Amino acid sequence: MTIFFNLEAYFRRIMNRTGEFVGLLVIRLLLAWEFWEAGWEKFGGENWFQHIQHKFPFPFSIIHTDISWFMATWFEMLGAIALLLGLGTRYAAISLSILTIVATIAVHIPVDGWSSLSDIASGYAITNKGFGNYKLPLIYLILFIPLILSGPGKISLDYLILRFTNKQR
Numbered sequence: 719m720t721i722f723f724n725l726e727a728y729f730r731r732i733m734n735r736t737g738e739f740v741g742l743l744v745i746r747l748l749l750a751w752e753f754w755e756a757g758w759e760k761f762g763g764e765n766w767f768q769h770i771q772h773k774f775p776f777p778f779s780i781i782h783t784d785i786s787w788f789m790a791t792w793f794e795m796l797g798a799i800a801l802l803l804g805l806g807t808r809y810a811a812i813s814l815s816i817l818t819i820v821a822t823i824a825v826h827i828p829v830d831g832w833s834s835l836s837d838i839a840s841g842y843a844i845t846n847k848g849f850g851n852y853k854l855p856l857i858y859l860i861l862f863i864p865l866i867l868s869g870p871g872k873i874s875l876d877y878l879i880l881r882f883t884n885k886q887r
Contacts, residue, residue, distance in 0.1 A: 742871030743804075745861050750801040752858065753814055757794030760787065773824040793817050801865075804874020811865040818855050818862075826852040 767783040767790075778786060793813055800810035827841060842853050870876045 739872050742864060742868065743873045745865060746801045746804060746807070746870060746874075749811075749814070749858065749861055749865075750798040752798075753794045753801070754798035757791050757798060760791040761795065770824050774820060775823050778820050778824075790817060790821075801870075804870035804876050807870035807874060807876050808866055811862045815859055815862045815866070818858050822852050822855040822859075826855050 765783060765787040767787050771779060771783050771786070773779075774781075774786070781789075794817065797810040797814045797817075800806050801814075841851060842856070843851060844853050
């Protein structure tokens with residue numbers, strides 16, 4: 719019985735130590751990929767925001783669509799780089815969360831056509847048909863929570879900078 723508890727404690731220590739390095743890194747890499755891809759698509763694409771500007775929540779609805787397009791493109795691309803490097807991670811995660819909320823309201827949750835809770839629930843999907851398609855943005859928002867609350871983890875420039883500046887004092 720003692721051997722089991724020793725193995726279990728050893729396993730827990732290994733997993734905890736590995737988690738300090740790997741867990742948040744994997745989240746950052748996934749989100750960086752997704753937001754880079756979205757930003758890159760906008761960078762080379764045509765501005766379609768003018769077709770949905772009326773769906774943007776205030777104050778985003780009063781910003782000219784060329785400015786909104788530019789901001790969304792660069793927030794996604796620079797935010798992806800920040801997440802990849804783990805530099806300014808909390809700020810990038812907050813900025814990209816706000817961008818995701820605006821996109822979800824404007825694109826992924828069309829409020830017209832919903833008449834019941836079952837209609838809203840049917841939008842919790844990854845599809846280009848039906849009510850909403852807000853599952854993926856919701857997953858992204860949930861993945862931002864540990865980055866905002868815990869930071870980027872030990873494999874990040876934020877961690878190295880903090881460690882270096884604390885040694886200098």
